[in-house]
Amino acid sequence: MRRGFARIAAVVVIAAVPGHLASAQTADVEPALRRQLTVFLAAASHTPASDADKRTFDAFFADDVIYTRSTGAVIGKTDIMKSLDDPPAPGAPQSTYGAEDVSVRIHGTVAIVAFRLVQKLRDGTTNRYRNTATFMNRSGRWQVIAWQAGRLPD
Numbered sequence: 001m002r003r004g005f006a007r008i009a010a011v012v013v014i015a016a017v018p019g020h021l022a023s024a025q026t027a028d029v030e031p032a033l034r035r036q037l038t039v040f041l042a043a044a045s046h047t048p049a050s051d052a053d054k055r056t057f058d059a060f061f062a063d064d065v066i067y068t069r070s071t072g073a074v075i076g077k078t079d080i081m082k083s084l085d086d087p088p089a090p091g092a093p094q095s096t097y098g099a100e101d102v103s104v105r106i107h108g109t110v111a112i113v114a115f116r117l118v119q120k121l122r123d124g125t126t127n128r129y130r131n132t133a134t135f136m137n138r139s140g141r142w143q144v145i146a147w148q149a150g151r152l153p154d
Contacts, residue, residue: 045096049084062143093121
């Protein structure tokens, strides 16, 4: 009887350890992903993109990312990186980007970050989008493997 109880207690302790480690890792990952999003949005606010901004984009997006724009167009990393070299359209207002209502869900090596993207134009216009980014941890590095954007009504 004692041996049986000892085995059950050992199994319970062993089973609880991975959960504890996972929650500790989750506690570290969420703020890191939030910071990564903030740094990315700051880089996206710069026009034209500096070399540092381009490095931020390159590190943020995985090479095999699937990016669905709010228009429904699907692009990849090559298109994203190429767009950083495009000059702004004449008369196009400067935009700054921020995130509100950020939710992070971590599932092992995958994390979902959903948020409201706020685009503020220099002319005072504000546009809002709902975005969902799927991050994957590959070799200790979190990168976006999928991005979905949808414009919210005014």
